[in-house]
Each structure stands twice: as structure tokens, then as C-alpha cells.
Amino acid sequence: MTALRQQMIDAMLVRGFSERTHRSYLDAITQLAKYYRRSPDELSIDELQTYFLYLTKERKLSAATCRLTLNAIRFLYIKVLNRKDFTLSIVTPKSPQRIPDLLTPEEVARIVEASKNLKHQTLLKVCYGCGLRVSELMNLQIKDIESQSHLLRITQGKGAKDRLVLLPESLLIHLRYYWRVYHPYKWLFQGREPAIHLGIETAQRVFTATKKRADIHKVGGIHSLRHAFATHQLAAGMPVHQLQKLMGHNSLQSTMRYVHWVPRYQEGQGIDLIAALEVNHEH
Numbered sequence: 001m002t003a004l005r006q007q008m009i010d011a012m013l014v015r016g017f018s019e020r021t022h023r024s025y026l027d028a029i030t031q032l033a034k035y036y037r038r039s040p041d042e043l044s045i046d047e048l049q050t051y052f053l054y055l056t057k058e059r060k061l062s063a064a065t066c067r068l069t070l071n072a073i074r075f076l077y078i079k080v081l082n083r084k085d086f087t088l089s090i091v092t093p094k095s096p097q098r099i100p101d102l103l104t105p106e107e108v109a110r111i112v113e114a115s116k117n118l119k120h121q122t123l124l125k126v127c128y129g130c131g132l133r134v135s136e137l138m139n140l141q142i143k144d145i146e147s148q149s150h151l152l153r154i155t156q157g158k159g160a161k162d163r164l165v166l167l168p169e170s171l172l173i174h175l176r177y178y179w180r181v182y183h184p185y186k187w188l189f190q191g192r193e194p195a196i197h198l199g200i201e202t203a204q205r206v207f208t209a210t211k212k213r214a215d216i217h218k219v220g221g222i223h224s225l226r227h228a229f230a231t232h233q234l235a236a237g238m239p240v241h242q243l244q245k246l247m248g249h250n251s252l253q254s255t256m257r258y259v260h261w262v263p264r265y266q267e268g269q270g271i272d273l274i275a276a277l278e279v280n281h282e283h
Contacts, residue, residue, distance in 0.1 A: 004040070011075070070088070100224070103216070105273075112210075113214070123137065131226050137189070138199065139187075207225070236268060
């Protein structure tokens with residue numbers, strides 16, 4: 001391992017970056033070094049500009065990938081190499097603004113009911129009922145459930161931030177039943193080895209398999225449940241600022257995109273989505 005790579009790892013560690021960000025940033029800088037066959041700290045601004053032209057013109061990388069690479073390079077030069085005067089203005093391709101294949105409440109109910117495995121069904125219910133990212137879902141511990149106050153603590157979510165989300169009464173009742181059956185002692189969704197939680201890939205496979213059994217063909221992975229949570233709560237009238245806190249968005253702009261997907265949005269209170277699921281399933 002080079003000294004520069006270790007410096008970058010240390011800089012990300014002290015800032016509490018997620019493992020995914022670690023991998024993404026290191027891979028971006030590794031690709032840059034391979035392209036020039038030189039250490040990144042030896043490169044000029046012109047060479048970096050040329051590299052981005054290569055990424056967009058020849059490799060035809062997506063807007064998101066180009067921005068990630070730009071963020072990694074800025075982090076390296078400003079935070080690791082302490083080049084405070086570093087400026088790199090790159091015009092990255094615009095991300096296409098598409099409305100995803102949003103799941104209806106009825107479709108979510110079908111997906112949840114298609115899972116006959118209690119652990120998998122609980123996993124899907126918690127993901128949807130609390131609007132979690134899959135990484136947050138997999139890292140849940142028993143101690144994160146604050147049953148008296150009906151809250152779920154999300155520890156070190158995106159951006160290394162803790163937050164509290166509402167835990168609906170119906171979901172809390174289901175979790176109590178789940179605990180009586182499985183008796184998890186640390187991780188809410190533990191793997192075959194009790195000391196290890198299920199992986200993100202497992203959660204994705206569970207969602208994909210149950211969606212297929214439910215005969216739903218809309219595009220999207222388990223993150224679709226988080227999108228569904230947001231749009232269904234807005235449709236029920238949840239205030240945008242409250243939804244922003246529950247979703248863990250730094251910017252209100254990130255939350256506002258969901259409002260555009262709910263044309264008849266009118267502010268109200270929001271609902272217990274899990275209880276609503278059961279009603280939808282009965283009908």
C-alpha cells in the first residue's frame with residue numbers, strides 16, 4: 001500500500017465515511033493513477049481536465065459516476081494533500097430526470113405477502129414502514145428499537161449521521177412477534193452466524209425474489225420501498241419537512257423531488273403505512 005493511499009484511508013476514517021464511500025473513492029483514484037501511470041499527486045490541472053474528457057467522451061460514463069470521480073479527486077487534493085487553492089471546474093453530463101417505477105400501496109402489500117419467510121417479510125416491512133436505506137436496514141440492532149417512544153434509532157446513516165424515525169404501532173407489534181420467534185440478540189437481521197448481520201446483497205435478492213413471486217415487473221431494487229414510503233406518506237399528507245427528517249436528507253431539495261411525483265399533494269399528517277398495507281391486503 002502506498003503512503004498516499006494510506007493517507008487517504010486515514011482521512012476518510014476520521015471523517016466517518018461509509019465503507020461504500022471508501023471503496024468508491026479509492027477505486028476512482030486508482031483508475032486515475034492507472035490512466036497516467038503516475039501518482040495522482042504529480043498531476044496537473046490540465047491533466048485532470050483531460051482525464052474527465054476521456055471519461056465522458058471515450059468511456060461514456062454516467063453523470064453520477066463522473067461526479068463521484070470528481071468528488072474523490074477533490075477530496076484527495078483538498079483534504080489529503082492540503083492544496084487549499086485547488087480548483088477543478090468540470091462540466092459533468094446532466095443526470096436524466098426520470099420518474100422511477102413507483103410501487104403502489106397494493107403492490108407493496110403483494111410483495112410483502114409473497115414472502116413466506118418471517119425474517120424476510122419483517123425485513124421488507126421495516127424497510128418500507130420506516131423508509132430506510134438498505135445499508136441502514138442491515139445495520140439495525142435490537143437496542144435501536146425504542147419501543148416506549150415508538151422510535152427507531154438509525155446509527156451512522158448516510159453522511160455518518162444518527163437520526164430517529166417513527167416506528168408505527170403495527171410494525172412494533174410485528175417486531176415483537178418476530179423477536180419471539182427468532183430471538184436475535186444483537187443484529188435485528190442476523191445471518192447464519194449470530195455475530196454477523198445479513199448482507200446488503202441478501203436483502204436485494206430477497207426483494208427481487210418476492211417481487212417476482214408477486215408477479216410485479218416494475219424496474220427497481222429494494223430501494224423502491226424507500227421511494228414508496230416517501231411518496232405514500234406525502235400522498236397521505238405528511239409535511240415535507242417532517243419527511244425530510246425521517247428520510248435523513250441533508251437538503252430539502254432531495255425531499256422535494258418526491259412532491260413532484262405526488263401531483264395532488266396537500267399537507268396533512270401522514271399514516272401508519274404497515275397498518276394500511278394490511279387493510280389493502282384484506283380488500
